[in-house]
Amino acid sequence: MGEGPYSSTAFLASKYDKPVEVFGLPGKRGLWELDGEQFITSITIPRWPTRTVPAAGSDGHADIIDPVDGVIHSFLNLKKGRDGRWTASMYAWTRLDGRGWGDPSHYFQGARAAAVPPMAGLIRKHEINDGQKTYRHALAMSLTFSGLSSRTGYVFPASSADRTWRDNTGMIPEGALMMLPEDFDTASIEDRDLRKVAETLKVYGAYVVDRNHGTPFYIYVENGADFNLHKPKWNHAVDQDLKRMQKALRQVVGVKGWLDGYGRKFSPEEKLNMISMRGPWVATAGKGTAKFDTWSQSLILTGASSRSEFQHRNNRSFSGVNWAKMEGGQRYNLKLQSSEDSELQLTILGNKGNRTMFSSHWLGNGDSVEFTWPGESSRAVLSVRKRSDNGGESRVRAFVYAKDEGIINPLSKTLSR
Structure with a gap:
C-alpha cells in the first residue's frame, strides 16, 4: 500500500x-x-x-x-x-455531491476500470496524521490477475471492469467490498500507519476498483503524501503483517447495516435511472441533428423542424450494466423531461422485430406512463421529434424507474447476480 x-x-x-x-x-x-x-x-x-x-x-x-x-x-x-x-x-x-459510483444511465463516471474516479477511496494527504483511529471511508484497492474473477468482471456497485477480465484466474470481481473480520488482531501491528489501515479495513473495508500487475493487493495513497511503510529501510514486521492481512481479507457477502464516515447508521438504497439518451441517433425524417450531451444527460436537437424525427435502435438506451438489466414482468414508469416543443416515444418490439409489444405513444414534457417490460427477448426503439418550426435548440431527457421496487438494493444485487 x-x-x-x-x-x-x-x-x-x-x-x-x-x-x-x-x-x-x-x-x-x-x-x-x-x-x-x-x-x-x-x-x-x-x-x-x-x-x-x-x-x-x-x-x-x-x-x-x-x-x-x-x-x-x-x-x-x-x-x-x-x-x-x-x-x-x-x-x-x-x-462532486453524487454517489461516487456509476449508475445504469450515467454508467462510466471515472477513469478507473470500475468506472470511478481514481481519487475515490484514496488515502488523502491530510488524513494520514489526523489523529483518527481509522480513515472515515472505504479505501480503494486493486488485485492482480490471480485474485480477480474470470466468471464476472464486476458486481454492484461497480459498473464496468477491465476489458480483458476474462484473462483473470481468481474469484473476486471488481466492485467487491473486501474487509478484515471483526476479530482480526490489529493490536499487535506495531507500525502506526499500517495499523490505521487495518482498523479501517475492519470497519469500512476497501472496494476493488482496478487490476494491478504482480501484487496480491494494493491500497492506494495520494501521491505526494510521503507514505512509505518501509522507510528508512525494509521493515520485516510490516511485511509479515501485510501477509497476515492478505490471508485474512474476505469479500463481503452479507451485512447487518452500513455506517457513514461519522459512524452513523444509514441506508445506501436509492432509485437509479435505467435509461440513457446516449447515441447513436439516426435522422429518419426532416432535417437537423440529434446529439447526446453528457453534461445534461440529454439529447440535444439542433436545426430540427416539425417534420424532423430521430431514432435510436441499438438497445444501448437501456443499461448494459449487468446488475441493472430490464426484467421481464417488472412494472416500470417512464417520464419525460424536455423542451416544450419536443416529444419522445418508446416502442418495444418482439425478438424478430415485427411485432409491437408496447408503445408509449408520444409523450411531452412532464408526461409519464407505466408499462410492463416483456418477458421474451425484445428490442427497444426510442423516437424523438419536434412539434414546431422555430429552428431553435431543444433538449430531451427520459427517466425510467422500477415501479414496484424502484430501489437498487446493494446487498441483493451483489449476492443474487
Whole structure:
C-alpha cells in the first residue's frame, strides 16, 4: 500500500484558475468520452489548476475537482507536451455531491476500470496524521490477475471492469467490498500507519476498483503524501503483517447495516435511472441533428423542424450494466423531461422485430406512463421529434424507474447476480 505511478492526486481548482483544452492522443481519432461512448476532438475544462501533474505510470491518472461547477474531471493517460498542449486517451466526469459510483444511465463516471474516479477511496494527504483511529471511508484497492474473477468482471456497485477480465484466474470481481473480520488482531501491528489501515479495513473495508500487475493487493495513497511503510529501510514486521492481512481479507457477502464516515447508521438504497439518451441517433425524417450531451444527460436537437424525427435502435438506451438489466414482468414508469416543443416515444418490439409489444405513444414534457417490460427477448426503439418550426435548440431527457421496487438494493444485487 502506498503512493506510486498508478495512484493519483486530487487537484483542487479555484474560481481564479483559467480554462484548459485537452485533446486526444496524437495519431488517435480523438479523446474517448466514456459516458457518451464517442470520440470527441477535445474537451475544455473551465478551471484548470496550474500545479496539475498526472501520475507517472502508463495510466497517467489525474482528477480535477471543480467546486464551482460541483464536478470531478477524470482522465486516463493525461500528458502535457513540450509545446504545452494537454492530451489524454479517455475522459469521464462525476458530480462532486453524487454517489461516487456509476449508475445504469450515467454508467462510466471515472477513469478507473470500475468506472470511478481514481481519487475515490484514496488515502488523502491530510488524513494520514489526523489523529483518527481509522480513515472515515472505504479505501480503494486493486488485485492482480490471480485474485480477480474470470466468471464476472464486476458486481454492484461497480459498473464496468477491465476489458480483458476474462484473462483473470481468481474469484473476486471488481466492485467487491473486501474487509478484515471483526476479530482480526490489529493490536499487535506495531507500525502506526499500517495499523490505521487495518482498523479501517475492519470497519469500512476497501472496494476493488482496478487490476494491478504482480501484487496480491494494493491500497492506494495520494501521491505526494510521503507514505512509505518501509522507510528508512525494509521493515520485516510490516511485511509479515501485510501477509497476515492478505490471508485474512474476505469479500463481503452479507451485512447487518452500513455506517457513514461519522459512524452513523444509514441506508445506501436509492432509485437509479435505467435509461440513457446516449447515441447513436439516426435522422429518419426532416432535417437537423440529434446529439447526446453528457453534461445534461440529454439529447440535444439542433436545426430540427416539425417534420424532423430521430431514432435510436441499438438497445444501448437501456443499461448494459449487468446488475441493472430490464426484467421481464417488472412494472416500470417512464417520464419525460424536455423542451416544450419536443416529444419522445418508446416502442418495444418482439425478438424478430415485427411485432409491437408496447408503445408509449408520444409523450411531452412532464408526461409519464407505466408499462410492463416483456418477458421474451425484445428490442427497444426510442423516437424523438419536434412539434414546431422555430429552428431553435431543444433538449430531451427520459427517466425510467422500477415501479414496484424502484430501489437498487446493494446487498441483493451483489449476492443474487
